[in-house]
Amino acid sequence: MLNHKDNETICRVGPGTPMGVLMRRYWHPVCTSAQLPEPDAPPLRVRLLGEDYVVFRDSAGAVGMLDELCMHRGASLALGRVEEGGLRCLYHGWKFDVKGGVMETPNHADPKYRERMKAPAYPVREAGGLVWAYVGPKEQQPEFSRYAFMEAQPEHRVALRVNVHCNYLQLVEGGEDSSHVGVLHTNMARPGWIDDSFVPNPDVVNPAALVSNDLEPALKIEETAFGFQYVALRKTSEPGVKNARVVPFIIPYGRIIPAPAFLFTVFEVPEDDTHTSTYIVVHGNAPVTEDKIIELLGLDDKRYYDRKSCAYTSTWADNFGQDRERMKDDSWTGLVGVEVEDATIALSQGPLYDRSKEHLVPADQGVVRVRRALLNAVKVAAENGTPPAVGLDLRGVSACDVQMKDGALWQDLLPSHRETAPA
Ligand code: FES
Ligand SMILES: [Fe+2]
Structure with missing residues (x-):
């Protein structure tokens, strides 16, 4: 849980608020x-x-x-x-x-x-x-941070925006919460779940495709110059081998999610305390189309997404389009698509979730670490220091989902995370 005062500190982003002061130290996506x-x-x-x-x-x-x-x-x-x-x-x-x-x-x-x-x-x-x-103080304007997706060929990249009517932190926390992937995204993560016969999802573009059926990943976390990186270790059928899924958290709201052949770089940019623009940039070494990503995310259904305004339009008015008949059959959520499932859950927490009543377990360590990292960064900004990730060259920040032998060091999977330095 997070007490009410810290919850307010971490969620409210307007001018003069502690988080607003921190956020104004970074460059932000403002449109596609x-x-x-x-x-x-x-x-x-x-x-x-x-x-x-x-x-x-x-x-x-x-x-x-x-x-x-x-x-x-x-x-x-x-x-x-x-x-x-x-x-x-x-x-x-x-x-x-x-x-x-x-x-x-x-x-x-x-x-x-x-x-x-x-x-x-x-x-x-x-x-x-x-x-x-950049809308922060002129004298503190940092170097512009570059990311790997900025180097990708335009036909190997898709950049999308989805405006969601809730506080940014609910969406950020979903992104650093590995244990939800195998549950909320069951249909994509664990095809065959309905008769308990796990088959890995063959879609190389799907970031919810898991190679393991383990619903209780062990998490390990390490601080980095840009925030932190963490690994979710899942059991596999091969003795002495675990599945390791490494995801970075880039302060104040960035993450990279691995799909088998692409990376999804996601920014949860606060419009205000109860509205967020989610930017999703997909890139890899092969062509990818906007239509493919829109379909994968479930945004090709007009009930959910207006492509012109980028608004996520689903609400409680029709229970977010949830199909209870399909839930009796082959759909875990009654919803379709990764972003539709993530955004629906974030919206269901309300416009600004009060975290003082929740009950956390060890699988929520990533979420706890996000809050701690943000509260620490707020302090640094309040004292006019340089918060994590400000002005860094972020091209070496990545994510991966691979098999790892017991005894190997997970930090060695993405050594560039330890080498991230000023731009
Ligand atoms: S020119 Fe008069 S309000 Fe803009
Ligand atoms: Fe998700």
Whole structure:
């Protein structure tokens, strides 16, 4: 359990809150590149850590992020016109470039006036199919952290966004909770479960495909420069051999999940205390399509996901689309797809789960460690220190799911985790 005070500290991300101060030390994904598909594409509203912004792609293809409300008299720039190298407010026509420069002020034509002004604008990068921004203190702006998926060929990578109506930590904790994989994702993790005949899932893209039927993994955890890595060790049918699934937690909300032939890098970016944008980037050494990933995640069903707005649309109104007839037959959850199962469980915990009433067991060690790592990082940020993962080159951070002989060191499976250093 986590007491109410620590729960509040760790979950609330608005300006001036302890977690809000920590979160503002990192670069954050704010939309996918595909959401701004071409120069002068419609601008997008972005909510990040309880504050509102607008992002747009100018005529030359550069992306900018400004405060949402126009610096003149507060109309939303998300309604504006994107044209001739800038974003123009509909109300009185003030026009801004991607750096916040004021290009025109038609209702006050004196250029000396606009030259003195600058709209609140934020540093932006575009990498790995995502647009990233930094909204923290200027003097603490870190190096931009690169990840392995940013090096992948575009046709070997898919970047998706799913907006879920709950606090980010519920989704983060699901990602560092190995023991749920063999239960919640039973249909994908343990095909054959219905008659107790375990057969490994042959889908090399599925991150819930387990090679073992063991529902009680032993967990081991080690702190790293980016947060921690942990291994879930499961028994196999071969004597002296365990299945080792290593997953990193990248402070403040990142993880990488292994599928047999691909890696899923996931970021649970808080829009505010009760809304999260989940970014899922899949990459590997072979082509992969968005349609395949959408289907795998269960997001090809319109009841669950609106591809245009990226909203996860399932609610209690129809019990999250749960099919109880199928549960009598061959479906453990009555749901279909990895993300649908994960998001449904996180939503079922409520908009902001109070952890003071839960009952943890040793299999929940990963979850406990997430909370401890975040509370420690909050302290570091409050004292103006450099929190874990800030400014690191994260290209060596990975995940794996392999067979390991007894006596071998699990930390040797991904030696780059111990070598992660500043960018
Ligand atoms: S409010 Fe934007 S130009 Fe006046
Ligand atoms: Fe899951």
